Amino acid sequence: MIERTPVLNFFTHLAMLVGIILAALPIYIVFVASSHDFQTVNIVPMPLTPGYSLVENYTKVWTKSDFGTKFVNSFIVATGVTIGKIAIAAITAFSIVFFNYRLKMLFFWLIFVTLMLPLEVRIVPTYAVAANALSPIQGVLNGLFNAPALLLGLIGIEGLPQVALKLPEWNLLNSYTGLILPLVATATGTFLFRQFFLTVPAELVEASKMDGAGPIRFFWDVLLPLSKTNMAALATIMFVYAWNQYLWPLLVTTRPEMTTATMQLQKLVPGPLFGQPPVWNEAMAGTLIVMLPPLLVVIFMQGYFVRGLISADK
Amino acid sequence: MADIAISNVTKSYGKTAVIHGVDLAIRDGEFVVILGPSGCGKSTLLRMIAGLEEISGGTIAIAGEAVNEKEPRERGCAMVFQNYALYPHFSVAENIGYALKVAGVAKAERMRRVREVAKSVGLEEYLDRKPSQLSGGQRQRVAMGRAMIREPKVFLFDEPLSNLDAKLRVQMRLEIRKLHQRLGATSVFVTHDQVEAMTLADRIVVMNAGKIEQIGTPSEIYDRPETLFVAGFISSPPMNLLEVTIPVRGEAHAGDIVISTPAFLAGKPGAAAMIGVRPEHLEISAQGRFSLQAEFVEKLGSVQLVHGSFAGRDFILQCPATQPVAAGQRLLFDIPAAAMHAFDPATGARIPKVQPAGRQNEPVAA
Ligand SMILES: Nc1ncnc2c1ncn2[C@@H]1O[C@H](COP(=O)(O)OP(=O)(O)OP(=O)(O)O)[C@@H](O)[C@H]1O
Ligand SMILES: [Mg+2]
Numbered sequence: 001m002i003e004r005t006p007v008l009n010f011f012t013h014l015a016m017l018v019g020i021i022l023a024a025l026p027i028y029i030v031f032v033a034s035s036h037d038f039q040t041v042n043i044v045p046m047p048l049t050p051g052y053s054l055v056e057n058y059t060k061v062w063t064k065s066d067f068g069t070k071f072v073n074s075f076i077v078a079t080g081v082t083i084g085k086i087a088i089a090a091i092t093a094f095s096i097v098f099f100n101y102r103l104k105m106l107f108f109w110l111i112f113v114t115l116m117l118p119l120e121v122r123i124v125p126t127y128a129v130a131a132n133a134l135s136p137i138q139g140v141l142n143g144l145f146n147a148p149a150l151l152l153g154l155i156g157i158e159g160l161p162q163v164a165l166k167l168p169e170w171n172l173l174n175s176y177t178g179l180i181l182p183l184v185a186t187a188t189g190t191f192l193f194r195q196f197f198l199t200v201p202a203e204l205v206e207a208s209k210m211d212g213a214g215p216i217r218f219f220w221d222v223l224l225p226l227s228k229t230n231m232a233a234l235a236t237i238m239f240v241y242a243w244n245q246y247l248w249p250l251l252v253t254t255r256p257e258m259t260t261a262t263m264q265l266q267k268l269v270p271g272p273l274f275g276q277p278p279v280w281n282e283a284m285a286g287t288l289i290v291m292l293p294p295l296l297v298v299i300f301m302q303g304y305f306v307r308g309l310i311s312a313d314k
Numbered sequence: 315m316a317d318i319a320i321s322n323v324t325k326s327y328g329k330t331a332v333i334h335g336v337d338l339a340i341r342d343g344e345f346v347v348i349l350g351p352s353g354c355g356k357s358t359l360l361r362m363i364a365g366l367e368e369i370s371g372g373t374i375a376i377a378g379e380a381v382n383e384k385e386p387r388e389r390g391c392a393m394v395f396q397n398y399a400l401y402p403h404f405s406v407a408e409n410i411g412y413a414l415k416v417a418g419v420a421k422a423e424r425m426r427r428v429r430e431v432a433k434s435v436g437l438e439e440y441l442d443r444k445p446s447q448l449s450g451g452q453r454q455r456v457a458m459g460r461a462m463i464r465e466p467k468v469f470l471f472d473e474p475l476s477n478l479d480a481k482l483r484v485q486m487r488l489e490i491r492k493l494h495q496r497l498g499a500t501s502v503f504v505t506h507d508q509v510e511a512m513t514l515a516d517r518i519v520v521m522n523a524g525k526i527e528q529i530g531t532p533s534e535i536y537d538r539p540e541t542l543f544v545a546g547f548i549s550s551p552p553m554n555l556l557e558v559t560i561p562v563r564g565e566a567h568a569g570d571i572v573i574s575t576p577a578f579l580a581g582k583p584g585a586a587a588m589i590g591v592r593p594e595h596l597e598i599s600a601q602g603r604f605s606l607q608a609e610f611v612e613k614l615g616s617v618q619l620v621h622g623s624f625a626g627r628d629f630i631l632q633c634p635a636t637q638p639v640a641a642g643q644r645l646l647f648d649i650p651a652a653a654m655h656a657f658d659p660a661t662g663a664r665i666p667k668v669q670p671a672g673r674q675n676e677p678v679a680a
Contacts, residue, residue: 201397201399203395203397203399204399204401206364206366206386206393206395206399207393207395207399207400207401207460208401208412209365209366209385209386209387210364210366210386210387210391210392210393210413211387211412211413211416211460211464212386212387212413212416212417212464213387213412213416217416221412222401222403225403226402226403
């Protein structure tokens with residue numbers, strides 16, 4: 001729709017401008033703060049134009065925080081979580097949409113219900129499992145073995161031997177596996193892929209059957225290439241989500257060489273607890289550094305969205 | 315060698331039965347067209363042959379082998395879909411060659427055959443394009459090429475021309491016919507367009523409501539419709555039908571109009587019958603015994619159709635375009651006895667022509 005409405009145009013542009021300022025101003029202030037030296041940044045009010053200590057602040061905070069290692073960790077975790085989520089989401093949605101089996105809807109709703117159980121809600125049991133990954137299996141097995149004795153105990157027959165199976169301990173704390181696995185399960189992704197798969201015409205499935213392709217071939221050759229834009233969207237969201245994870249890495253890592261960049265941020269602001277005046281310029285520099293990778297991912301992936309939207313190959 | 319034997323095949327979705335016991339024998343190399351109104355189960359039958367739909371009852375055998383339990387890929391059929399179902403992310407070459415890729419044919423050999431097939435369907439210049447960059451007719455050709463490359467024993471077509479414009483449809487019809495003559499593969503073609511059926515088929519199978527009404531060559535179906543449904547469905551304009559009773563030997567009454575009946579109906583005084591006669595077989599002449607007031611005139615180029623009502627029913631006369639006819643005008647015509655078809659109104663079955671002299675049934679056209 002092409003219209004000429006100068007008044008409306010003016011107000012929409014104004015609204016846009018206000019929005020941009022609201023979103024960008026805090027980031028600008030962070031940037032300005034990260035460019036001053038320690039004295040200037042603590043002047044009240046802080047100057048609103050950039051200073052001259054930019055490079056110095058960034059190099060200092062990079063080395064002091066050992067961001068090199070932390071970035072590598074963050075990258076491994078965020079990439080692992082993203083790939084894992086996409087793989088699991090695509091496979092579960094494939095099963096739910098393209099196959100008919102009993103209890104299919106039950107499985108779908110089970111996955112769907114986990115939307116309401118984010119990691120923060122189930123963090124204690126998840127930690128227990130991470131501390132000993134085989135403990136749930138051990139618990140189930142012991143329960144099964146001891147069920148007869150328990151039942152007999154109820155009707156008064158006692159004295160049967162109790163089994164206490166002990167599986168070897170498998171500890172996921174302080175490991176990439178422990179950082180990644182609990183974040184991988186995804187109902188959002190499954191749902192997203194399901195909605196997309198439902199729009200794939202049934203004839204395409206049938207055509208590939210006639211061409212002799214089995215389900216896996218169809219998944220790999222047809223379905224995944226068609227889901228490219230979907231995957232890009234999910235990857236963007238999930239990368240940012242994983243990069244910004246704070247609580248879970250804080251719990252499962254204790255060794256400094258396993259911590260992530262986001263966790264490190266909290267150490268940059270010593271605060272009153274440590275009795276020091278906070279080093280705001282370096283803290284702000286660190287913040288901007290940590291913000292950069294998700295920002296780049298969003299910018300880079302945005303290109304994909306647009307291409308996916310305007311190319312007519314759907 | 316790929317004849318198809320369909321015996322007593324039924325299909326139901328849950329409790330709703332959509333195909334009720336179909337028997338059909340398709341000979342090797344034959345071009346069979348399944349014709350019927352929308353929703354009669356044509357696609358369902360075709361998809362059961364392809365293996366895309368489970369067979370609820372009965373058996374389908376291809377080349378003498380029951381295929382009920384076989385996967386589509388094991389049946390040796392190729393299918394052309396109504397909306398082409400091309401892979402949108404593959405180029406034309408990849409679309410055509412995908413079956414060979416799945417079958418593990420080496421790349422060089424695959425490309426050679428893709429080029430060969432593309433040449434025969436006139437797509438050589440488009441091999442690198444995506445389906446979205448092709449016209450409807452070109453997409454249709456890609457779909458045909460994709461079916462051809464596997465050198466299937468059986469070609470299945472599900473209304474492949476219905477998305478094309480009229481001119482292209484005629485052209486593609488010819489191409490499909492030529493393709494069949496060249497490859498000689500058994501072909502089953504589903505359509506609801508009777509012109510398509512008439513021009514393409516070796517034999518036509520007319521279906522209605524999940525049942526086969528008649529199987530025959532196009533001329534058999536046109537000359538000797540076996541049921542009232544076939545009589546009404548085949549040919550455009552449709553056959554004129556009159557509800558009559560036969561009080562006296564040799565004549566039938568439709569309201570207060572008396573029609574002299576053909577010899578074979580003579581022996582049935584007291585019976586009710588449906589008499590059918592095609593508009594193109596009515597004889598318009600100044601000496602005609604019947605008259606019809608033209609309500610409106612439809613000009614179709616070389617002929618014109620005069621619509622009116624006769625004996626209380628809609629009635630159509632066909633006359634050459636050269637004859638001046640205006641709405642409101644009265645036309646006189648005769649109904650030649652030889653062109654009459656008669657049906658039992660209760661069952662819809664054709665009343666066979668029995669010679670009054672006690673001779674055998676009319677010879678069935680070969
Ligand atoms: N999955 C399904 N579940 C229930 N009923 C179905 C299903 N698929 C088809 N039918 C029914 O089966 C009947 C036959 O369908 P079919 O697609 O074979 O018709 P058709 O003759 O090909 O019609 P058209 O010319 O419109 O394509 C229809 O009445 C349809 O409603
Ligand atoms: Mg159909």
